[in-house]
Amino acid sequence: METKIWQATDLSAAVTALKRGRLVAFPTETVYGLGADAFNEKAVSKVYAAKGRPSDNPLIVHVATPSQVRDYAQVSEQAQQLMDAFWPGPLTIILPVVPDKLSKLVTGGLQTVASRLPDNAVTRQLINAVGSPLVGPSANTSGKPSPTIAEHVYHDLHGKIAGVVDDGATKIGVESTVIDLSTDSPAILRPGKITGPEIEAVLGGPVDSFEHHVAADEVPKAPGMKYRHYAPDKDVYMVKEADWTQAIIWAQGQLAPVGLMLPDQLVEKHQLAGMDFVWPLGENDASAAAKLFAGLRNFDDQPMVKTILVARLADTPANGAYNNRLNKAAGGQYFDVAEFM
Structure with a gap:
């Protein structure tokens, strides 16, 4: 497979590829994500194969509008508060999944799903044109440093994906904050640009910082909790x-x-x-x-x-x-x- 690098000014080829169940890397404000139609199980399975990603590592679903989340997740009042305050932006929210709406490949077999609305106009345009949310783990070989420019994606995944939409270097450079709202107490599972105190100011209450060691037979709720991540070979x-x-x-x-x-x-x-x-x-x-x-x-x-x-x-x-x-x-x-x- 020949991997293309497409300019952000023309998304037609990327849209066509995604609609055909192929993989396309897309830019966000954090890192580049590896996109597939979140409702196409066969396409989602290709994400794991391309990255060499463990199948029990759930994926983050990227949406173009907050309302899209209600198609597959149960949105609480707290979730709506955080969406209003921080979306579009580098905050991923874990919520209970609506039964039978998403493949277990997306959720890692859990009864929860992680979602975010990226602060990148090109990717929101891409999602809208495809007409479906996109799963979007970092567009790199699993475990390696995440990609912050299109060339990083090409280095790791050329020959394995249809292409990458090049929108220059990402602004933030590390993955989004992940907050779990599926339990009684909100908890940050992965730190990011948006901090605990900022979230607490919106919710009006304490937020836990959840440093949980994930056991070998346990499915992590968020990326980065269980497996080796972000590491070069040196x-x-x-x-x-x-x-x-x-x-x-x-x-x-x-x-x-x-x-x-x-x-x-x-x-x-x-x-x-x-x-x-x-x-x-x-x-x-x-x-x-x-x-x-x-x-x-x-x-x-x-x-x-x-x-x-x-x-x-x-x-x-x-x-x-x-x-x-x-x-x-x-x-x-x-x-x-x-x-x-």
């Missing part, structure tokens, strides 16, 4: 700000080049500007999140690089999504001065 270590001097000394002493990913202020502090194998993360939490996956992919694609050191940011709500994805990419590993030096 060894990745998180570096605390106080350890960067020693980390740079260690990196400079290695025979193979070490990829360094750190905020602009640390690049300047350690006089690394313009040096090879340095990936600046920008000047704030938003830029760091937007540049994280692209930086991991950049070094993963360089055969000479064997190790990647990445800045761990302060543990604040605004940095929650960045630190969550980095922790998973690193498998929880930190640069330990005593161990490395």
Whole structure:
């Protein structure tokens, strides 16, 4: 199969492909998603095959209007409040599914379904033209860093999908916040751009941060809870700000080049500007999140690089999504001065 890259100004070929049950990657404000008609079970099955995704990992359904969610899910008052406040935007809401409306391939066999309305006009136009919501996991090989440009999608999935709609680099760069409203107490299952305090302000009550370890025989309610995610093939270590001097000394002493990913202020502090194998993360939490996956992919694609050191940011709500994805990419590993030096 030849995979096409289509411009966002002409969606006709992408629409035709989706209506024929083929796979098309689409842009969102978070990362690129791998689209298939959510009501076409055969098409949905192709998503799992293309990504190499475990079949018990539920998919997020992307809609063009909030009203589309009522076609397959039971929308509560709290859900409507969050839709009004944050949609279109990077918030995924888990709700009870209407029986027999969606394939178990979409829900992972659960009685719940995750939905969101992306803040990308091109993709909303695409969904409207197809006439059906689209499932949309990240458009990458399962477990690898998520794609933030069309070229990332092509790198991972060329020959496996019909094409990708190119709308440039994503704005946010990490996946959406996932909140579970299917239980008595709202709980954030995956951190994202929209923080717990922001959600609490809308709902007028507490929201749990649900750090649940998913057992081997348990189906996760949201992507990113059970399986290895966001990880390049290289060894990745998180570096605390106080350890960067020693980390740079260690990196400079290695025979193979070490990829360094750190905020602009640390690049300047350690006089690394313009040096090879340095990936600046920008000047704030938003830029760091937007540049994280692209930086991991950049070094993963360089055969000479064997190790990647990445800045761990302060543990604040605004940095929650960045630190969550980095922790998973690193498998929880930190640069330990005593161990490395």
